Amino acid sequence: MTRPSVLWWLAPVLVLGGCGSGGDDDRASRLKAAGPNPDLAAMLRVASADAGRGQFGRCAACHTIGKGGQALAGPNLHGIMGRAVAADARFGYTQALIDWGGRWDDARMDAWLAAPSRQVPGTRMAFGGIADPLTRADLIAYLKTAR
Numbered sequence: 001m002t003r004p005s006v007l008w009w010l011a012p013v014l015v016l017g018g019c020g021s022g023g024d025d026d027r028a029s030r031l032k033a034a035g036p037n038p039d040l041a042a043m044l045r046v047a048s049a050d051a052g053r054g055q056f057g058r059c060a061a062c063h064t065i066g067k068g069g070q071a072l073a074g075p076n077l078h079g080i081m082g083r084a085v086a087a088d089a090r091f092g093y094t095q096a097l098i099d100w101g102g103r104w105d106d107a108r109m110d111a112w113l114a115a116p117s118r119q120v121p122g123t124r125m126a127f128g129g130i131a132d133p134l135t136r137a138d139l140i141a142y143l144k145t146a147r
């Protein structure tokens with residue numbers, strides 16, 4: 001048992017990836033791998049799209065993510081990373097989000113997911129936000145897979 005570390009790191013992701021953040025042990029080892037005082041780039045290096053898929057359950061009441069998926073309370077999120085903000089012509093966005101403008105890069109998505117209505121006062125996205133930076137990074141990694 002000289003080199004089991006990678007397998008142990010992966011095991012909880014494989015077992016729990018579909019239903020949550022990947023388990024506490026996995027989280028701890030990923031946070032450790034991110035290094036001290038990790039910034040967004042460091043979080044994204046250890047982010048797990050599988051864990052993000054589980055977290056997307058928090059969004060799924062209002063958002064579909066499959067290609068061409070219908071709008072619910074919020075717009076379809078297929079291909080959202082890299083896209084212009086408020087760009088789905090099928091959806092009626094608030095003027096507040098339209099005026100925010102710009103593109104959905106990592107930093108913007110991270111800030112939005114942390115506190116939507118603090119970033120964009122007047123947005124209709126009724127979602128308090130996600131305080132945990134690793135959970136946000138996991139979600140960003142997952143959103144990137146939907147393109």
Ligand code: HEC
Nearest residue numbers: 058059062073074085086087093094097123124125126127
């Ligand atoms: C209660 C419903 C609701 C929930 C839950 C919700 N959203 Fe939203 N979301 C919306 C609405 C409504 C908008 C449109 C906001 C506006 O026009 O101001 C939106 C907009 C967005 C946008 C901008 C889309 C674009 O085309 O620019 C992103 C990105 C987004 N949501 C991501 C998420 C993610 C990721 C989650 C889960 C962590 C989530 N949302 C949870 C309702 C929701």
